[in-house]
Amino acid sequence: MFARINATAEAQGGILKKITYHLAGSDMMIYFGVPHYYQDNALRAAIALLNIRTLIQNTPTPILTDTALFLSCQIGIAQGPVFAAEIGELRGRREFNVLGDAVNTAARLMGRANPNQILVTQSVYEAIADRFPAIPLGSCTLKGKSQPLPVFDLCPVPAGIATGGDDRGKIGVS
Template identity: 30%
Template sequence: MPKILVVDDEVDLETLIKQKFRQKIREQKYEFFFAVNGKDALEKIEQHPEVDIVLSDINMPEMDGLTLLSRLNETSPLIKSVIVSAYGDMENIRSAMNLGAFDFITKPINFEDLSVTIEKTIRHVTQLRETINAIKENNILKMYVDETVLNFMASREFESSLIANEIIEGTVVFIDICSFTAISETEPANTVVALLNEYFDVMVKEIITQGGYVDKFIGDAIMAVFRGDYHLDRAIDACLAVRATINGLPALPEGRPFVPKVAIGINSGEMISGNIGSSSLRRLDYTVIGNSVNTAQRLQSIAEPNQIIISEKAYGCVKESFNCKKVGEVAMKNISGVMMVYEVLD
């Protein structure tokens, strides 16, 4: 609902506005606020920053309309102003326009003209806000996605890929930050988020370096996927690098007993890759699912701080490339029987 601030020292104008626009107010198509001068108007805007339009007189005590216009340009450039004044000479009109007024209406007010002007101004403000939001979204997208991907997203090939599901061979990695929940219960929210993002940034860099991609962030854990040649080897190299880098980070200062450590589970095999979620909610994740993925998560759940746990099958594939040791047989949730697991040392 558009919010309109009327600024005029004539108190009768408030009553007149409410009478002339009573249907719009009753139908909640407009919401009006009122101020008696420019100073009062700035205070009202501070209380209601969502104001879209200011209808302002020029000649007022304490702060006149032209001064208010200049202040609005500095503090609230998205708010559009319409001057409503008895001083309709060209000098005042030009002064108002030079200070950024969107339009100018003379008194006595023609309310039909005022209504048309308000509608026109609302359309302009709406288009302006939509444009700015689109620019923000585009800039945010560019921060995380390179130009090649953006061009692909605009293609028909991308539209087709959204509905393409396939069985792939790959490696899934789950990396959990140990005991981070305790920090989230004792530290301010801004501290927790900043710290978690710092740790995630370290992990993501190592994952990308080895040609993997982050499938999703799950609380204080990361799920990553590696495909292509030597996907298991590259996944282990990435996890070794993550562990080493995390171990090199300092403990929290001021006596807070938290030293960052990670617990990691890795598993390879076939998995289903597809666009999964709810089309009704327009929330779809291009992700992988299947027993191989579930097993990787279970392996992470039994890993101790600083441990990288793999299955016996994975060990058989990488034992000549990595130094590993047998952990033993373990029972894992929702997996029948026991599984022999190994720890990757280096």
């Protein structure tokens, strides 16, 4: 599953950076725009994450000791300035990392999302509104934010709907 998620993200220029495992599931960070910036990073992220949601929803339900496991995803998308650099010891362990308010906001939105819901910030919605429908959910208070933040629910798009002039802009997992 993780290899398919990674391939879906990479197809849009995203990088699967972190996977954190928990008893109740896994958290992932996929970033766009670093190290290669594109004008349409918000669109690329939306396409990739809609495809990842479809991938997860279309995965056959796994059975563990006669119990069906519920698979779902909760996704948050935010954009903004970040600190992106290689961090660590000069001659020791180093890793490329992305830090900042946009990363934290996306994580907070992910935590608020319902199963199979994609929550986006207003700036992301404005960047993709001409291609994807979204439902305004009003404003919500997020940890670390002094003001409530307008949030939108990115609506499902039927597979095969063209969203651009090339294959990069087509929704649907093959």
